[in-house]
Structure formats: structure tokens, C-alpha cells
Amino acid sequence: MLDPVLARIDADLPHAIQRLLALLRIPSISTDRVHAPDCEVAADWLVQDLIDMGFKAAKHPTSGRPMVVGQGGQGDRHLLFYGHYDVQPVDPLNLWDKPPFVPEVQDTPQGRVIRGRGASDDKGQLMTFVEACRAWIAVHHRLPARVTVFFEGEEESGSPSLVPFMEANKDLLTADLALICDTDLFDRDTPAITTMLRGLVGEEVVITGPRMDLHSGMYGGAAINPIRVLSRILSTLHDENGRVTVPGFYDGVEELTPELRAQWDALGFDESQFLGDVGLSVPAGERGRGVLESIWARPTCEINGISGGYAGDGFKTVLPSKATAKVSFRLVGQQDPLRIRESFRTMVRAMVPADCTVEFRDHGASRASVMSTANPAFEKARAALSDEWPRPAAFTGSGGSIPVAGHFKTILGMDSMLIGFAQEDDLIHSPNEKYDVRSFHKGIRSWARILAALS
Incomplete structure (x- = not known):
């Protein structure tokens, strides 16, 4: 037929x-x-x-x-x-x-x-x-x-x-x-x-310090700088091996079966060319994980954007009132996006010092399939x-x-x-x-x- x-x-x-x-x-x-x-x-x-x-x-x-x-x-x-x-x-x-x-x-x-x-x-x-x-x-x-x-x-x-x-x-x-x-x-x-x-969790984090932008000469060293606070928080999201440090993040993540790993290995994927095509040479994910496994079967945390202070032409010596970052999590297996969101927010709140407040903006959440x-x-x-x-x-x-x-x-x-x-x-x-x-x-x-x- x-x-x-x-x-x-x-x-x-x-x-x-x-x-x-x-x-x-x-x-x-x-x-x-x-x-x-x-x-x-x-x-x-x-x-x-x-x-x-x-x-x-x-x-x-x-x-x-x-x-x-x-x-x-x-x-x-x-x-x-x-x-x-x-x-x-x-x-x-x-x-x-x-x-x-x-x-x-x-x-x-x-x-x-x-x-x-x-x-x-x-x-x-x-x-x-x-x-x-x-x-x-x-x-x-x-x-x-x-x-x-x-x-x-x-x-x-x-x-x-x-x-x-x-x-x-x-x-x-x-x-x-x-x-x-x-x-x-x-x-x-x-x-x-x-x-x-992969599933997805999108989070926007806004750190607010002083009620207005401040002159860094008059207030630098005395006033909290939201960009410094936010940078410290973001720097703790991965350990030295590239693993995400959000508590409970890897709950529900499963390893590849030997059969599926063998099938992927047989594809002959060229990691060097994949990275070289975009001007890179060294895999930057979890240590010991191949590129295909990293992008198909492992979860990630990525910082997609940072803003705060003055970023225009020239120079402006300012301590910003606010600093913002957009963070996305790609999820695999049985990871629960809502639990990860709350765990991330709890982790961030614990790192916010006195004289600063934090606000979170939800940009969607979906499970992996x-x-x-x-x-x-x-x-x-x-x-x-x-x-x-x-x-x-x-x-x-x-x-x-x-x-x-x-x-x-x-x-x-x-x-x-x-x-x-x-x-x-x-x-x-x-x-x-x-x-x-x-x-x-x-x-x-x-x-x-x-x-x-x-x-």
C-alpha cells in the first residue's frame, strides 16, 4: 500500500x-x-x-x-x-x-x-x-x-x-x-x-537600596550599592564545577540510560565545531558532561540580563537605587518548576542585607516533557x-x-x-x-x- x-x-x-x-x-x-x-x-x-x-x-x-x-x-x-x-x-x-x-x-x-x-x-x-x-x-x-x-x-x-x-x-x-x-x-x-x-522558569530579581541614585563620591563606602549586592548573589548560583547551587535544584533529574547515551554517541556530534561556530572553544557547563548531554538532558541556570546604574556613553559616578537581573532555569526530567522558583527566591532573600529589599517578577514556569x-x-x-x-x-x-x-x-x-x-x-x-x-x-x-x- x-x-x-x-x-x-x-x-x-x-x-x-x-x-x-x-x-x-x-x-x-x-x-x-x-x-x-x-x-x-x-x-x-x-x-x-x-x-x-x-x-x-x-x-x-x-x-x-x-x-x-x-x-x-x-x-x-x-x-x-x-x-x-x-x-x-x-x-x-x-x-x-x-x-x-x-x-x-x-x-x-x-x-x-x-x-x-x-x-x-x-x-x-x-x-x-x-x-x-x-x-x-x-x-x-x-x-x-x-x-x-x-x-x-x-x-x-x-x-x-x-x-x-x-x-x-x-x-x-x-x-x-x-x-x-x-x-x-x-x-x-x-x-x-x-x-x-526542557522546561523553563523565568525570574526577574530587583534589588532596591537607597530611595534615589546617589553621588558615589559623597556616599561611596557609606551607602549600600544594589549592583554589588546583586553581583554577589548571582556569583553564588554556580559552584566551581558548574553545578547550580539552588537548594533542591537537582531533585527529579535522572541520568541517561546506557542505550540512549550509546545512541547519542553514535551521532558523531562535533563539540569543537559546535562551539567554534560561535567563537568559543571550551564547554562551560557541568564538569564531566558532554555538550549534547548538557543541552539536551541537564538542567541549567543562566543570567540573561543585568541592568542598573548608568550604562550610557561616557561616565557617571553614581550609586544606583536599583539593580535588576533576569535569570532563567532550563529544567529536565521531573524537576518541579514551582519548587525551584520558591527555593531560588528563598536563597536570594537570605543574601539580601539590611537597607535593601528584593522584589521578584514571575516570567513563566513550565515542566520538562x-x-x-x-x-x-x-x-x-x-x-x-x-x-x-x-x-x-x-x-x-x-x-x-x-x-x-x-x-x-x-x-x-x-x-x-x-x-x-x-x-x-x-x-x-x-x-x-x-x-x-x-x-x-x-x-x-x-x-x-x-x-x-x-x-
């Missing part, structure tokens, strides 16, 4: 590219109210495309941008596919070689690419699954499993409507397994199934991907956070399988975003294989 579907995908690729170009022409920027009508247009386009294929599909209004839900196929196996049709703003516009919403196929030294905002993040990725479904229906007049597609229009603006919509539509969305296409290949020839996503590869579906999908690409697929981690995977687990009670075909040079969120035609083509073929394997 699969071979004629793959042949159909190959023959239909020029038309699939044209359909993607049509979707890319819609400037569905969710963060800009001016483009709210364009998000409606993009949602309508997807609804109609799904209906034309044979899905039962509808646009669902929210307090923000609409959701699109389509249902098709039959069978005991029920799969939910998630993607997002909204895109990042295009600024700075002057750095684009071509208008961002006039997409085109270009020949480059690395091969043919589809250039335009949203080509990789996430319209091109979303359409790989849609086109795989189209091919199955065209050849067999049905899908090999029951499929629900769920397209969001606010992923690039924090997904404010996502959780309320999911909570209100559990019956509509709950399936056996969620499929998400918003991630990368490991390298050009190695597909990946992301099974670990860890998918159980013991579920047979994961190995079936890995084998299907391996059949399509030059190198075997790998179970990988991600240093970032994709909150929807956690929401699928906590709200709908199902695991997520994150499979994407983006390249690290796709320039997502940047000018001149692109998606390789090879990624688009083999991505469609990959989903066709996965649908067959999981059904």
Missing part, C-alpha cells in the same frame, strides 16, 4: 510546492493586530484545503486568532497532528533579499530552497503532513488511520488561547498519540524524534524514518521548550512525537527564512511512511 503513495508524492511535488507558496503568501503574523485579518485568511485557506481533500474541517474562533481542526480517516488508531500557521514578524525588512511574503523557489549552492517567511517555521513543516495525507487519500481514497489535525494561530505570540481551547475541546482533540512537526533534523542526512524537551520510548509507536516511527533518510533516525533531546507537548500530556493525557525536517541554517525568526525542497519532499514521504507504520 505504501509504494504507490510514495510514487504519488514524487509525481505531485511541483503542485505541493505551489500549494505551500500560496499559503506562504498570506502574512499571518499573530503578534501584530494589523495582521489579524490575515490570520483569518490563513485559517480559512487551511480549512478549505482540508475539506477539498475529504476532511471534515472547521475554523474555531478564540479570544485571539482562530484554531483549525480537521478530522478524517477511520480505524482503531487515532493520531493527532499539531502545527501552527502563524509566523514571526519580518523586521528588519531591509535585511531581506526578497519581499518576505512573495515566496519563491531558489537555487543555492546547497540545493533548491523555498524562501519566504514561515517557509520552515512552521508552514512548510505543517504542509509536509497535509501533503502526506493528500497522497494517501488520492491513492487509496482513505487514510490508513483516524487522523485529527490541529492548527494553531498564536504559537509565535505565546499561545494565549491554546490551553483554554484544549480544555474546552478535550473530546475533539484527545487521541492515542500527538504528532508535532516543529523541530529539526539532527543533520542533513539524519532524522530525529525529539523525546526530551519526557516521552516514553517504551511506547512501541516510537520505535515504529524511528524505523520508518530510517527507511527514508540516508542515516538511521535517532531519539534526541532539545535544549529548548515546546510547551504544547507538555499541554498535550497534562490536559489530554497523551504523549507527543516530535518529528521535524528543518535545517539549522533555515534562518527561522530571521530575514531570508528558507526551507529546503529536499526537506519538504522527504518530509512528506517520511510522514507517509510513519502513517503506514503507526496504523
